[in-house]
Amino acid sequence: ATHPVKLEEKERIQLLMSASLAIFLVLAQFCTTSAFAPILLSHPEAAARARHCAFWSGGWGANTAEALMRRRGARDERSRLLLMQAPGVAKLRRAENAPGNVFVDESCIDCGTCRWMSPCFTRSNDKSAVTVQPQSEEERLGALQAMVACPTGSIRTESPDPLSKQATLSFPLPVPGLSNVYHLGYHSPKSYGAAAYLLVREGGNVLVDSPRFNEALAKGIIALGGAKYMYMTHIDDVADHVRWSERLGCTRVMHASEAPRA
Ligand code: SF4
Structure with a gap:
């Protein structure tokens, strides 16, 4: 039989440990957001890396930073392009893409925009893919313009292309x-x-x-x-x-x- 006093002590200890853990988690998440969000706000590539890093409490910190970026208007097109070109996003690459810098990820909604804007894109398994990698400057610019036009940010690059800014400013x-x-x-x-x-x-x-x-x-x-x-x-x-x-x-x-x- 369990002694009633000993059981109460055990429960008290368990309660204390649970409360300590809860306080620690709340403080950790607060520190993550308040201390690192401003850094993420000014460094979109860091935000993109953080999003894919298990260190960030299952992405909570990075997601919050991204929400702040949107709210403050900091996520302009330049930031958006940098996010799409951050190295951490390469793992989202569709298998149908040809090897090379530009690729389409699984978030493609098959709207077809990139396919009529650039011959580098074709339809494969109900979504777009870069089946011919852009080579010349003109082809690279066309692919990057499709990246700017893409409604879902599904076109990305393994490493930033110096023509990105030109593509951003090329519209209308x-x-x-x-x-x-x-x-x-x-x-x-x-x-x-x-x-x-x-x-x-x-x-x-x-x-x-x-x-x-x-x-x-x-x-x-x-x-x-x-x-x-x-x-x-x-x-x-x-x-x-x-x-x-x-x-x-x-x-x-x-x-x-x-x-x-x-
Ligand atoms: S523009 Fe974007 S969403 Fe539309 S088909 Fe191309 S990759 Fe997919």
Whole structure:
């Protein structure tokens, strides 16, 4: 038979140990976030590495830092590209990719954007893959522009490409054969990866559907005369329309049959 006093002592010790462990875990997580999040905020590559490191309490610290990055607007397109090019992400590479620097990971939603933007990408097993590695500068730039346009950040590189910044700033991109039409890139997952365009015309430019909001893209649009209207073709393709209309001061237009569903 167990002695009642001894049992109480055992329970007390167990309770004390559990409470100590809980306090330790809370303090450890607090320190992880408060002390390291600012470092992660200013070093996206470190954040990407941390996300894949078991040291970070199952990713809690890195995930929190990433949420902070988003909240503070620190995760701009440059940071996004750096995250995609961090060495730690290479393990997400799809097996269908050809050996080389550029690859598609398993998060691809098969929207097809990269395949019509660059001949390096093809469809394989219901998703995209880099089946021909870009070689020339033009091919590398095309693949990186597809990386910028990809709505889900599924295109990555094993090591950073010096053409990344050029790719980031290359939009609006003239559509071949159409002198007044520009592809805006920056496809949004909120619009299921749909493409958005800028029509440059007398009487006011028209933004057709909404890309993912990006300040560099906004400046590129303004350099072409800004936008007077934003025409949204479907309720599914509106993405960041509020931010765009606020930034560009454009009037939003949508067919009455689509509007009631908003
Ligand atoms: S653009 Fe991105 S999401 Fe779309 S098919 Fe290519 S890799 Fe997949």
